[in-house]
Amino acid sequence: MTPEINGDRLLARLEALATIGRNRSGELTRLALSDEDTRARSQVMQWLEEAGARVWIDRIGNIHGASSGENAQPAVCTGSHIDTVINAGALDGSYGVLAGIELLQTLHEQGLKPATSIEVIVFSNEEGVRFTPDLLGSRVMVKDVSLSEALAVESRTGEQFGSELKRSGSTGDVDPWQHLPGSFVELHIEQGPLLEATNNQIGIVEGVQGHSWWQVEVQGQANHAGTTPMHLRRDAGQAAMRLAQNLSEHASRQSVPAVATVGTLSLVPGAINVVPGQARFTVDFRDASADVLRQADIRLHQEARQLEDDGFRVDLRSISRAEPVFFSADIVAAISNAANARTLRTLRMISGASHDAQMISRICPTAMIFVPSVGGISHHPAEATNAADLIMGAQILADVVWALAN
Amino acid sequence: MTPEINGDRLLARLEALATIGRNRSGELTRLALSDEDTRARSQVMQWLEEAGARVWIDRIGNIHGASSGENAQPAVCTGSHIDTVINAGALDGSYGVLAGIELLQTLHEQGLKPATSIEVIVFSNEEGVRFTPDLLGSRVMVKDVSLSEALAVESRTGEQFGSELKRSGSTGDVDPWQHLPGSFVELHIEQGPLLEATNNQIGIVEGVQGHSWWQVEVQGQANHAGTTPMHLRRDAGQAAMRLAQNLSEHASRQSVPAVATVGTLSLVPGAINVVPGQARFTVDFRDASADVLRQADIRLHQEARQLEDDGFRVDLRSISRAEPVFFSADIVAAISNAANARTLRTLRMISGASHDAQMISRICPTAMIFVPSVGGISHHPAEATNAADLIMGAQILADVVWALAN
Known part of the structure; x- marks a missing residue:
């Protein structure tokens, strides 16, 4: 009873x-x-x-x-x-x-x-x-x-x-x-x-869920927003946003990983009329499977390499990980x-x-x-x-x- | 001489x-x-x-x-x-x-x-x-x-x-x-x-060039990055990045306007493990034609309406304009x-x-x-x-x- x-x-x-x-x-x-x-x-x-x-x-x-x-x-x-x-x-x-x-x-x-x-x-x-x-x-x-x-x-x-x-x-x-x-x-x-x-x-x-947290820094070239034509820019902000969106869409469509979040993002120098030369953001991956979490990490490295092929420098730093x-x-x-x-x-x-x-x-x-x-x-x-x-x-x-x- | x-x-x-x-x-x-x-x-x-x-x-x-x-x-x-x-x-x-x-x-x-x-x-x-x-x-x-x-x-x-x-x-x-x-x-x-x-x-x-400068604020729903599945999120950061990228690509491909720049962007609350509930960014449009500048402004309004159809609230504020x-x-x-x-x-x-x-x-x-x-x-x-x-x-x-x- x-x-x-x-x-x-x-x-x-x-x-x-x-x-x-x-x-x-x-x-x-x-x-x-x-x-x-x-x-x-x-x-x-x-x-x-x-x-x-x-x-x-x-x-x-x-x-x-x-x-x-x-x-x-x-x-x-x-x-x-x-x-x-x-x-x-x-x-x-x-x-x-x-x-x-x-x-x-x-x-x-x-x-x-x-x-x-x-x-x-x-x-x-x-x-x-x-x-x-x-x-x-x-x-x-x-x-x-x-x-x-x-x-x-x-x-x-x-x-x-x-x-x-x-x-x-x-x-x-x-x-x-x-x-x-x-x-x-x-x-x-x-x-x-x-x-x-x-x-x-x-x-x-x-x-x-386990998690894998990353700090990402994308380096491009800061430029005058009025005088620099679109095709001559290396806009670190746009590159970072592309990477962030690809990670989010991959989680939404392929569930790799179950959830991916970009919770912080900042642009340098951070002025309305300057093309960003640098962008920093965080990535929070979570999944119940250690294997899928690893796949997500690999995906992040691939996306970073893609940006490097396009002329950016990308630094990845693992800041927290739990199985x-x-x-x-x-x-x-x-x-x-x-x-x-x-x-x-x-x-x-x-x-x-x-x-x-x-x-x-x-x-x-x-x-x-x-x-x-x-x-x-x-x-x-x-x-x-x-x-x-x-x-x-x-x-x-x-x-x-x-x-x-x- | x-x-x-x-x-x-x-x-x-x-x-x-x-x-x-x-x-x-x-x-x-x-x-x-x-x-x-x-x-x-x-x-x-x-x-x-x-x-x-x-x-x-x-x-x-x-x-x-x-x-x-x-x-x-x-x-x-x-x-x-x-x-x-x-x-x-x-x-x-x-x-x-x-x-x-x-x-x-x-x-x-x-x-x-x-x-x-x-x-x-x-x-x-x-x-x-x-x-x-x-x-x-x-x-x-x-x-x-x-x-x-x-x-x-x-x-x-x-x-x-x-x-x-x-x-x-x-x-x-x-x-x-x-x-x-x-x-x-x-x-x-x-x-x-x-x-x-x-x-x-x-x-x-x-x-x-004339310019048209905007402050954009996207309102979604802040949520726990670990517990909120992708399909139940209203991530203001991802929405803002989508809008910012569309504007940049439209300038690159259609030259409307000649140059478009997102030089500042911030996410609120801005924590690694929180889905952003709010995103604020600036847009800097420039063109030698007043008409093309107006087309760019209209495009921004259309993109904002698209996000509103997807469940976000978008506030646009014109902060500077010169013909x-x-x-x-x-x-x-x-x-x-x-x-x-x-x-x-x-x-x-x-x-x-x-x-x-x-x-x-x-x-x-x-x-x-x-x-x-x-x-x-x-x-x-x-x-x-x-x-x-x-x-x-x-x-x-x-x-x-x-x-x-x-």
């Missing part, structure tokens, strides 16, 4: 948490370890205690809240984060954390004890806005980044992560890897438009079973965004559950998910975690 | 003038009415006096130097400017001024007196870098801008043009329009690649005759850049003479013209002015 969560309480707590860090203009910002984030952490720890959980903080600031189980197996874990970007929405991260707490509270109220312990983890500095890299709490847990390295990370304004942990009273003396999860399920809003566009209720997330992540087929099956049992419309999908789950998947069976994002919007005040979808997602999380723990 | 100028003296004076305003790194900058410009103005007035000219400054700071003629007809005028852009070349403006002085000096030395007075005008603030608008001295002369308005113009750092005139001792009490030219010939470097590319020595300039200028057929014929008499290779052409001559053409028969620019480069330290071309251009100016004055 699966515990039925209290949907109204979940929605009320989402609203309550969203008031912490909201300024007079209505903008919500809770950068990692800021005063706002610290207040939100206190609130979340209080709710964990109300839910009867044993609560502790580890040395990188991750908050843990665990119900006791009947056996001594590693816990079935869920969780997400409560730090935000600047001028954020109310759901990103918070939703997964509060849904986990809702499950613990329900078990507590109904006197239900799982065979294996169930644990909620609130990862520190997921967004990476104030402190780089992102996913810092989960990275340290899986030793992608060492604890000492992480504590020494500095913000742009010079504050150290370790000092800020102390200042905010967020530090504990338990090593982050002391109690590793036995399995991990993260519930999150999709942050994309696919579930809504296909009229589905639950996304069964089988993995996370795709594949989640556990067992956890994916557990999510699918739970959704089918409630006859929900589901879509198997790949996450386009990064999540702590991709780090945790290195050390235990892991998968994710998505709920629809209205208009696909996130990292924005307009971020929203219908109440019914929020409640149903949290129930599916409860069903899956309960099933894994028993 | 035409006076033969002293080419070596001209070249030596070009070099001497270029040392005024050159800093320790070798960069030449003489912004209008700066201390450097003031020193150059003193030097030029001294040379005019050595050439036996009557020298005066008018109330907008234009320097005039006139030889006396036998009749009382309005003077045959030549001239250009000696203010520069930042990190300029040695020839832009200075060449036309020193070639005019060289003619006066030659007449003085050889005791030649023209029927009609010959006058060299050194126009103030041609470049418009420190004080906007450009062509200020000639604009006031032809009443395109009023004297009081021009004196009140402020630089970005708050200095007033009128105060700077006084500070630099560059002000006179003669109205700029008191002695209007009877005709005007301006000698200038081409600042473009056409004469060199076609292996010609003299450009016979029949007019100045094409047509020079005097008589002066053009005089230049052609002079060049033919010396069996030079000539090209009839349209100026792509702005010059004081386009203002003066409103009040008297006017045309221009161009000499080749090596590599088409100007407004840059690499600005250069072969010595033989410089001397030949100045001789043709002397021939034309002498012919018009007799």
Whole structure:
């Protein structure tokens, strides 16, 4: 028998948490370890205690809240984060954390004890806005980044992560890897438009896209825009735009890669009446297949060579690369079973965004559950998910975690 | 009998003038009415006096130097400017001024007196870098801008043009329009690649291109670059690039207009991992025909409507417009005759850049003479013209002015 969560309480707590860090203009910002984030952490720890959980903080600031189980197996874990970007929405991260707490509270109220312990983890500095890299709490847990390295990370304004942990009273003396999860399920809003566009209720997330990021610089010849005939120009701006458009069209038509984005572009000298002598832009390739990602990289090199044949100099610099992540087929099956049992419309999908789950998947069976994002919007005040979808997602999380723990 | 100028003296004076305003790194900058410009103005007035000219400054700071003629007809005028852009070349403006002085000096030395007075005008603030608008001295002369308005113009750092005139001792009490030219010939470097590319020595300039400048803003939808599939994007950056490329290709293939340039482009929010929601760029159309310029404007509106049909919002704002200028057929014929008499290779052409001559053409028969620019480069330290071309251009100016004055 699966515990039925209290949907109204979940929605009320989402609203309550969203008031912490909201300024007079209505903008919500809770950068990692800021005063706002610290207040939100206190609130979340209080709710964990109300839910009867044993609560502790580890040395990188991750908050843990665990119900006791009947056996001594590693816990079935869920969780997400409560730090935000600047001028954020109310759901990103918070939703997964509060849904986990809702499950613990329900078990507590109904006197239900799982065979294996169930644990909620609130990862520190997921967004990476104030402190780089992102996913810092989960990275340290899986030793992608060492604890000492992480504590020494500095913000742009010079504050150290370790000092800020102390200042905010967020530090504990338990090593982050002391109690590793036995399995991990993260519930999150999709942050994309696919579930809504296909009229589905639950996304069964089988993995996370890899990415390949490039900085491209095209060198031509700056010239007077009035005196230089078209056929005698080497316009770096037009060359860069041609390259950018070819990459985008190749992704649209051939899906190589799944998505390609040119998010920044600047022209030098950048004057209305000067033919650009130089253009700089970034390329963001993403795909669930490492092979397709490599094909996209090769395509970029071919396009660059084409421009060089036309008399331009092109410099390519790889600025970030991550291989795709594949989640556990067992956890994916557990999510699918739970959704089918409630006859929900589901879509198997790949996450386009990064999540702590991709780090945790290195050390235990892991998968994710998505709920629809209205208009696909996130990292924005307009971020929203219908109440019914929020409640149903949290129930599916409860069903899956309960099933894994028993 | 035409006076033969002293080419070596001209070249030596070009070099001497270029040392005024050159800093320790070798960069030449003489912004209008700066201390450097003031020193150059003193030097030029001294040379005019050595050439036996009557020298005066008018109330907008234009320097005039006139030889006396036998009749009382309005003077045959030549001239250009000696203010520069930042990190300029040695020839832009200075060449036309020193070639005019060289003619006066030659007449003085050889005791030649023209029927009609010959006058060299050194126009103030041609470049418009420190004080906007450009062509200020000639604009006031032809009443395109009023004297009081021009004196009140402020630089970005708050200095007033009128105060700077006084500070630099560059002000006179003669109205700029008191002695209007009877005709005007301006000698200038081409600042473009056409004469060199076609292996010609003299450009016979029949007019100045008109221009139409636009600010374009494309509004789409910002989205997460990882989670938004290609077919669900409204990428303002890609839309803007498509529009910019279509305009450039239409100019290249159909010559509508002669040249089209996208010199600035920015993407908003401008992050590597965000699909641009907004793109802003400028368009610079130029053509010698007002009708073709209008066709280019219409084309821009059609392209914008096409994007709107595809779901984007496009705002167009006209930020500057100038109709094409047509020079005097008589002066053009005089230049052609002079060049033919010396069996030079000539090209009839349209100026792509702005010059004081386009203002003066409103009040008297006017045309221009161009000499080749090596590599088409100007407004840059690499600005250069072969010595033989410089001397030949100045001789043709002397021939034309002498012919018009007799």
